[in-house]
Amino acid sequence: MVTSCYSGNAADYREGSPVLLLESALVGMDRLAIQRIHADSGLSPLNFCEQVIAPALTVIGEKWDRGDLSLSHVYMSGRLCEEFMEEVLGGRSGSVQERRRVALAVLEDYHLLGKRLVGFVLKGAGIPYLDYGTVDVQELVRRVQRDGVRVLLISALMLPSALKVREVREALDRLGITCSIVVGGAPFRLDPALHREVGADLSCDTASQVLPALAQLREGES
Amino acid sequence: MTSMERVLTTLSHREPDRVPLFLLLSLHGARELGLTIEEYFAKAEHVVQGQLRMLKRYGHDCIYAFFHASLEAEAWGGSTIFREDGPPNAGPPPLKADTIASLTPPRIADVPGLTRVLEAQRALRQAVGDSVPIIGVVMSPFSLPVMQLGFDHYLDLIFDRPDLMHRLMEINGAFCAAWGNAQLAAGAHAICYFDPLASAKMIDPTLYRRFGRPVAQKAIAAMAGPTATHLASGPCLQVVDDLVDTGTKMVGVGGEEDLAAVKAACRGRLAVLGNLNGVQMRSWDEAATVAAVQGAIDAGASGGGFVLSDQHGEIPWQVPETTLGLIGQAVREYGRYPLAGGRG
Numbered sequence: 001m002v003t004s005c006y007s008g009n010a011a012d013y014r015e016g017s018p019v020l021l022l023e024s025a026l027v028g029m030d031r032l033a034i035q036r037i038h039a040d041s042g043l044s045p046l047n048f049c050e051q052v053i054a055p056a057l058t059v060i061g062e063k064w065d066r067g068d069l070s071l072s073h074v075y076m077s078g079r080l081c082e083e084f085m086e087e088v089l090g091g092r093s094g095s096v097q098e099r100r101r102v103a104l105a106v107l108e109d110y111h112l113l114g115k116r117l118v119g120f121v122l123k124g125a126g127i128p129y130l131d132y133g134t135v136d137v138q139e140l141v142r143r144v145q146r147d148g149v150r151v152l153l154i155s156a157l158m159l160p161s162a163l164k165v166r167e168v169r170e171a172l173d174r175l176g177i178t179c180s181i182v183v184g185g186a187p188f189r190l191d192p193a194l195h196r197e198v199g200a201d202l203s204c205d206t207a208s209q210v211l212p213a214l215a216q217l218r219e220g221e222s
Numbered sequence: 223m224t225s226m227e228r229v230l231t232t233l234s235h236r237e238p239d240r241v242p243l244f245l246l247l248s249l250h251g252a253r254e255l256g257l258t259i260e261e262y263f264a265k266a267e268h269v270v271q272g273q274l275r276m277l278k279r280y281g282h283d284c285i286y287a288f289f290h291a292s293l294e295a296e297a298w299g300g301s302t303i304f305r306e307d308g309p310p311n312a313g314p315p316p317l318k319a320d321t322i323a324s325l326t327p328p329r330i331a332d333v334p335g336l337t338r339v340l341e342a343q344r345a346l347r348q349a350v351g352d353s354v355p356i357i358g359v360v361m362s363p364f365s366l367p368v369m370q371l372g373f374d375h376y377l378d379l380i381f382d383r384p385d386l387m388h389r390l391m392e393i394n395g396a397f398c399a400a401w402g403n404a405q406l407a408a409g410a411h412a413i414c415y416f417d418p419l420a421s422a423k424m425i426d427p428t429l430y431r432r433f434g435r436p437v438a439q440k441a442i443a444a445m446a447g448p449t450a451t452h453l454a455s456g457p458c459l460q461v462v463d464d465l466v467d468t469g470t471k472m473v474g475v476g477g478e479e480d481l482a483a484v485k486a487a488c489r490g491r492l493a494v495l496g497n498l499n500g501v502q503m504r505s506w507d508e509a510a511t512v513a514a515v516q517g518a519i520d521a522g523a524s525g526g527g528f529v530l531s532d533q534h535g536e537i538p539w540q541v542p543e544t545t546l547g548l549i550g551q552a553v554r555e556y557g558r559y560p561l562a563g564g565r566g
Contacts, residue, residue, distance in 0.1 A: 067423065069426075110314045111311075113373035113377075160307050161308075163307070190499060191502050
């Protein structure tokens with residue numbers, strides 16, 4: 001989860017730190033180096049995921065955003081982190097700090113890379129979440145109500161799906177459900193004003209931005 | 223000049239009478255005919271009428287004989303999901319990695335959706351002859367697996383099973399060349415080779431050079447007509463030399479890069495197609511529309527080798543007809559060669 005030691009700003013991490021060593025290992029797809037960096041850090045798996053994995057994925061996300069890395073690097077980095085977390089935690093959720101219910105969904109699309117990338121980041125940071133897969137507006141609202149979701153993460157590949165977030169927002173408001181919506185995906189990158197147009201609370205340009213977004217929402221609640 | 227003369231002049235890196243305009247309108251014909259998008263694509267004659275009416279209405283310089291990308295997914299056993307307000311989308315990916323070894327390319331004649339496209343292209347060619355370029359579309363063998371397998375499983379394949387990846391490129395390459403040639407034989411003058419994964423934003427360029435560039439070289443060489451490679455909003459600067467090596471004649475670029483820098487990198491080697499932002503275009507007023515057209519022309523049009531278009535290769539359904547009309551008007555007023563004041 002977003003921890004007190006994690007600023008959400010990758011520039012805060014100094015050269016030679018475990019974060020940048022891990023970033024290098026992930027981009028180089030060096031599984032053994034990941035294990036070694038973990039062992040050398042002296043951190044518990046939970047602390048390692050909070051203090052090293054989450055910021056490393058953020059660095060990689062920022063580099064993708066700037067055009068210094070490809071989506072294939074982002075994907076493989078996330079996949080390696082997921083594998084590592086599965087190995088050291090055996091699928092147990094890491095976070096003790098995240099008390100809200102977080103759900104992740106794709107609206108009416110069967111192409112799920114964006115959702116999987118966000119899932120990697122959440123798992124890497126030890127944040128438990130409900131995976132709704134591909135759903136339509138009605139089903140999504142029904143599940144949010146049933147599960148008491150407080151933060152809904154929506155990945156949209158195409159513009160019509162992105163515009164449907166407006167229907168989700170309106171339906172939640174009609175039912176009086178307090179739930180923040182965080183969106184991401186190509187249409188929101190191409191038009192930075194779009195997330196406000198559809199009533200989302202925040203938009204993420206990269207999957208790793210979901211961590212500072214969750215932190216921002218949590219600060220807003222406190 | 224006819225549209226064809228204008229486009230051929232700019233493709234030879236000379237200045238025609240004005241900047242050519244490609245409004246890549248695959249969906250708006252449905253509204254033009256009062257049909258749903260699903261009804262529109264169900265009959266070739268609808269697309270023919272839609273394209274011809276839009277040509278007359280906007281006075282742009284191409285016919286876009288593209289239906290929707292999911293037709294190619296259908297050819298491999300996939301499905302199409304229609305929407306009321308956007309492009310048809312590919313349903314669940316039809317292939318699994320373990321089926322690749324025994325896979326063979328589908329026959330075009332066996333896929334009703336593809337034969338409808340060919341029927342439309344034959345009728346469009348009959349209608350306009352060689353006065354207006356008719357553009358057909360193929361998905362590149364390197365990008366098609368996103369619909370065949372799903373993007374995540376495709377990336378897994380590249381990293382975990384390069385042997386199967388090579389095999390998939392071989393099969394997809396054969397299909398791509400056959401599909402492109404079928405469209406050229408039916409009436410298309412040129413093929414748009416959609417390859418978003420060629421962009422360094424999507425795939426590490428070393429992987430593109432290992433898998434995507436070789437299959438592009440082979441497929442493009444096998445096609446009996448010119449091709450333009452479109453990166454569907456993706457940046458291209460890191461792979462311009464690679465694209466030149468594939469034999470393509472033009473590149474469709476996204477808006478994240480400086481268009482002037484792209485033009486400088488491509489000058490004399492690749493014509494540049496782009497790069498109005500279709501998503502933002504939904505809400506442009508007249509001033510914003512004119513400014514966007516002027517900005518693109520100023521950045522890219524000097525010396526020819528530039529076609530004004532959107533950045534993705536498809537203008538969203540939500541873009542109003544008035545905006546499209548304004549774009550046409552602006553390019554006719556502002557895009558005349560020689561460009562005033564040494565612009566571009």
